[in-house]
Amino acid sequence: MNSLTLPDIAAQAARQALPLEWVGMHAIALPVLLDGQRLSAKADAGVSLDDGEARGIHMSRLYLALETLEQRNISPTLLHQILEHFLDSHAGLSNNAYLKIHTDLLLKRPALISPLSGWKSYPVTISASLKNRMFHVELEIEVPYSSTCPCSAALARQLIQQQFIEDFANKQLNHAEVLAWLGTPQGIVATPHSQRSTAQLHVHLDEFVDELPLSAIINDAEAALGTAVQTAVKRADEQAFALANGQNLMFCEDAARRLNLALRRSPGVSAFKLRVTHAESLHAHDAVAESHWHREQA
């Protein structure tokens, strides 16, 4: 039997004539090249089925159009070409094409003090669309960071002051004695709570961007947040991290505001929405803040 004799159900007329907004495949396994790295990815590829009379789209044509992602670095130009290919292979059936690529970008990060470094992984989704000939790219990025509660820090400081009053009541203050006291558990009788936190950034890129600014956005976000989670850590690094957190107390509202101001300045960003989640150690629930810019696009 050759291919000419194989039944082709997709070519039949639909039983219920109705256009569909998105038809395609979800979670196609792919090795991709991103920022020069070979990464394991999952792709969602689809087109609109505007010909309501047609039974189905040609899944294999979309699947095969993804092959180029194995050889070429993901860029807006490449995404545009793939979406054009989707539409060319569905002439008369589809007006709109969509591609989403989910992966984890790896960035090498230096330790705060020691001459060490390690890898951090950032979940990213790159979404491209070609709708009525208009090409558009969006990025979703997750950035983990550390946040220490300013309220908890103030309450802890008050308890330390009370302990000091108790331990040094009616005593002549002696420098060496106070210094030694500061080095005991009494000197830090209460500690503020801190939490591993996540910023979810959903960014719309302007049409002139020719490279995906993933690392630039991540770097800008981490600089704005101030206390990115670390990779390789020796005691000297842990101490520097403790100091950085103590100097960087923040509520989720502070984090959202800082990120908003940083992303506005990030090159290539035309709109965004963001959500920060502080996975509280005080509560079993999270503290969350959201913000956006140029809402009509985001």
Ligand SMILES: Nc1nc2c(ncn2[C@@H]2O[C@H](COP(=O)(O)OP(=O)(O)OP(=O)(O)O)[C@@H](O)[C@H]2O)c(=O)[nH]1
């Ligand atoms: N449209 C559609 N295809 C499906 C679905 N589930 C599985 N497929 C299969 O996807 C396969 C590939 O479809 P096509 O791209 O039309 O394959 P083809 O007819 O050999 O390829 P062309 O000659 O290029 O059209 C077919 O064997 C379909 O049965 C579905 O829900 N919808």
